[in-house]
Amino acid sequence: MRLTMILLGCGVAAGVLIPALLLIDGATRPGYSLWHNGASQLxxxxxxxxxxxxxxxxxxxxxxxxxxxxxxxxxxRAAVWATFLLVVCGLAAVVAGIVPTDPALGYPPGRAEVVTTAGRIHGLAGLVLFVALAAMPLVPARGPHGGSRGWTVYSRWSGALVITFAIAAGVAFRLDAQGVVRPAPAGLLEHAALVVGFAWITVAAARLLRRNALREV
Structure with a gap:
């Protein structure tokens, strides 16, 4: 039981750490714009x-x-799918960290905008990450362990918002790169998708921690 609690606590830590550090670093990084630049560019x-x-x-x-x-x-089935999607999300995050993205939208300053193999790999990892973040909340919304109706509604809205913000961020990026809308809010939309997705992970982990703590008592 103690090991389970520690592992569940890692979910809370990840759900808080990733978006918090992205926002803090983005807000204080010279030449970087939370409105304009994508999270991966950090x-x-x-x-x-x-x-x-x-x-x-x-x-x-x-x-x-x-x-x-x-x-x-x-x-x-819900437990299997939820675990699988979380593993996919974790692996995608590791790959996205190890393999950097390409310069884009004027960041880093003074760097030419190019498309490399590493950038394509990073982009694929990012796509997988967002798909997993959007799908995860929908699994427990249907599962027998989903809990209250409020939790189900929150989970469904979280999944819908993640995919909506992520798609909108991709569209904004294209419009900006093509010079149609500058500066487009690609960064704002991408960060919003990440915040919503990781907030759900934090809440889900906290709920499971509470449930297991009550069982131990």
Missing amino acids: GTGERGWLQTANFVIGGLLLLAFAAGLRRALPPG
């Missing part, structure tokens, strides 16, 4: 190592949370 330029560590450590915490989730949830 892995490049000045203090790029900080976001590399953030994604890698956060991804490992998500993998630990997946192990705790598998131990805490009752057997069933």
Whole structure:
């Protein structure tokens, strides 16, 4: 039981660490705009190592949370899918941290905008991450462990908002890159998707922690 509690606590840590560090670093990074630039671009330029560590450590915490989730949830299809999606999310975060994205939208300043193999790999990892973040809240919304109606509604809205914000961020990025809308709010929309997705992970982990603590008592 103690190991399960520790592993579930890793979910709370990951859910808070990743978006908080992204927002704080983005707000204080010279030349970077939370409105304009994507979250992945914090892995490049000045203090790029900080976001590399953030994604890698956060991804490992998500993998630990997946192990705790598998131990805490009752057997069933929903438990299998929730654990699988969380593993995918964690692995995608680790890859996104190790493999940096390409310069884009004027960041890092003075760097030419190019498309590299590393950038494509990072982009694929980012896509997988957002798909997993959007899908995870929908699994427990249908599962027998979903809980109250309020939790179900919150989970469904979280999944819908993640995918909506992520798609809108992609559209904004394209419009900006093509010079149609400048500066487009690609960064704002992408950060919003991440905040919503990781907020759900934090709340889900906290609920499971509370449930297991009550069982221990």
